[in-house]
Amino acid sequence: MREMIRLFLVIFLFSCVSGGLLAVVRSGTQERIEYQQLKFVKGPTIKEIMEGCSNDPLSDRFKIMDGDKEISFFVGEFDGKRSVVAFESFGKGFGGDIGVIIAVNLETDEIIGIGVTTHSETPGLGSRAKSEPDLSSQFKGLSIKDPFKVTADGGKIDSISGATITSRGVCGAVVTSASIYERLKNDILKKIKA
Amino acid sequence: MAKTVVQEFTKGLWAEIPPFRLVLGLCPVLAVTKTVENGVGMGIATTFVLVCSNILISLLRNVIPKNVRIACFIVVIATFVIVVELVMQAFAYPLFLKLGIFIPLIVVNCIVLGRAEAFAAKNGVVSSFADGLGIGIGFTLSLTALSIFREVLGSGTFTIPISSVSVPVFGPSFQPFNFLVEAPGAFVCLGLMLCVMNMLGKK
Numbered sequence: 001m002r003e004m005i006r007l008f009l010v011i012f013l014f015s016c017v018s019g020g021l022l023a024v025v026r027s028g029t030q031e032r033i034e035y036q037q038l039k040f041v042k043g044p045t046i047k048e049i050m051e052g053c054s055n056d057p058l059s060d061r062f063k064i065m066d067g068d069k070e071i072s073f074f075v076g077e078f079d080g081k082r083s084v085v086a087f088e089s090f091g092k093g094f095g096g097d098i099g100v101i102i103a104v105n106l107e108t109d110e111i112i113g114i115g116v117t118t119h120s121e122t123p124g125l126g127s128r129a130k131s132e133p134d135l136s137s138q139f140k141g142l143s144i145k146d147p148f149k150v151t152a153d154g155g156k157i158d159s160i161s162g163a164t165i166t167s168r169g170v171c172g173a174v175v176t177s178a179s180i181y182e183r184l185k186n187d188i189l190k191k192i193k194a
Numbered sequence: 195m196a197k198t199v200v201q202e203f204t205k206g207l208w209a210e211i212p213p214f215r216l217v218l219g220l221c222p223v224l225a226v227t228k229t230v231e232n233g234v235g236m237g238i239a240t241t242f243v244l245v246c247s248n249i250l251i252s253l254l255r256n257v258i259p260k261n262v263r264i265a266c267f268i269v270v271i272a273t274f275v276i277v278v279e280l281v282m283q284a285f286a287y288p289l290f291l292k293l294g295i296f297i298p299l300i301v302v303n304c305i306v307l308g309r310a311e312a313f314a315a316k317n318g319v320v321s322s323f324a325d326g327l328g329i330g331i332g333f334t335l336s337l338t339a340l341s342i343f344r345e346v347l348g349s350g351t352f353t354i355p356i357s358s359v360s361v362p363v364f365g366p367s368f369q370p371f372n373f374l375v376e377a378p379g380a381f382v383c384l385g386l387m388l389c390v391m392n393m394l395g396k397k
Contacts, residue, residue, distance in 0.1 A: 006259065007259050007261065007262050010257070010258065010259055010262065010266065011262055011265055011266065011269070014266050014269045014270070015269060018269050018270070018272070018273040021273060021277075022273060022276055022277070025276075025277050025280050025281075026280060029280045029281065029283070029284040032284040032285070033280065033283045033284045033287075036283060036284060036285075036287035037283075037287065039287070040287050040288060040291070
């Protein structure tokens with residue numbers, strides 16, 4: 001019996017020390033890992049749509065709680081003013097959620113650009129929403145208050161041929177972004193000034 | 195017969211070089227050696243785990259009860275593997291994406307557990323350190339050699355570690371020998387290299 005307890009205690013202690021050590025390493029690397037994930041997963045898209053900004057949007061970021069969801073906002077500096085924010089939202093596509101990053105000018109409510117980050121659409125059809133600029137470039141310069149619909153639904157966004165559902169999903173993501181933007185605009189402005 | 199520390203170190207570089215002489219831990223060897231960068235990265239990660247777990251297990255060898263030793267070894271090894279995983283995510287994220295599942299799988303790499311059980315549990319700290327370092331460097335060298343062979347002939351490129359730049363080795367008319375980048379190609383390469391090593395070792 002005593003031998004059993006000894007074995008139990010040894011393994012117990014080992015696990016405690018190991019758990020503690022890992023917690024330390026994790027909290028030490030967490031921030032850097034988050035940054036690396038941003039840099040290699042969302043980074044290229046953010047850089048692309050915020051072309052010409054004079055800061056690093058990936059490190060100039062903040063978070064706002066939207067209900068129970070936390071959304072990251074990336075700030076872009078243009079002509080010396082921190083006037084653009086970019087954030088990600090999701091729309092329902094053909095093969096699952098489509099992640100879309102949208103950059104909006106806070107002064108004019110104008111869309112600077114959008115880009116697809118993650119998707120699981122059909123390669124060669126829906127995947128062109130990410131690989132080709134035909135769809136995403138149509139959003140450039142529009143006001144975020146516009147209704148975003150594809151032409152098949154009576155809107156003015158030309159969908160990618162053969163991928164109407166994907167195009168609809170991207171529009172849906174932009175509509176979601178617009179409602180998030182409207183809800184949180186005051187908080188965003190407060191955070192940017194701070 | 196007691197060996198010197200230097201002998202413990204050098205045996206990992208030729209006499210017991212994994213995976214050629216200790217034919218252990220073949221899973222990552224076959225899977226990750228498609229490019230030189232992956233091979234070197236995997237080798238370094240394994241070396242770190244091997245050295246750290248050897249030192250710690252040898253320090254604790256009189257504390258660990260015999261009947262639960264394997265469980266204790268695994269806890270020690272798994273801890274270091276997760277440390278490597280986190281550090282790699284923080285400082286070499288693209289490499290982490292490429293190696294993927296094979297980093298957590300170092301936990302069950304037979305070389306690491308094998309050295310812990312066969313060597314570190316019975317020897318002092320200094321010789322365990324030398325053993326771990328020797329075997330680790332040997333493993334890294336083997337992975338590097340194998341991945342150079344496979345990448346240069348199989349894809350016609352050479353990926354410089356850290357910078358991730360692929361340099362074409364041959365002219366544009368080179369037809370890549372695709373078989374070598376597949377898993378069976380790795381087996382054949384491994385066999386051929388082992389054959390050459392045995393020929394050299396025979397006197």
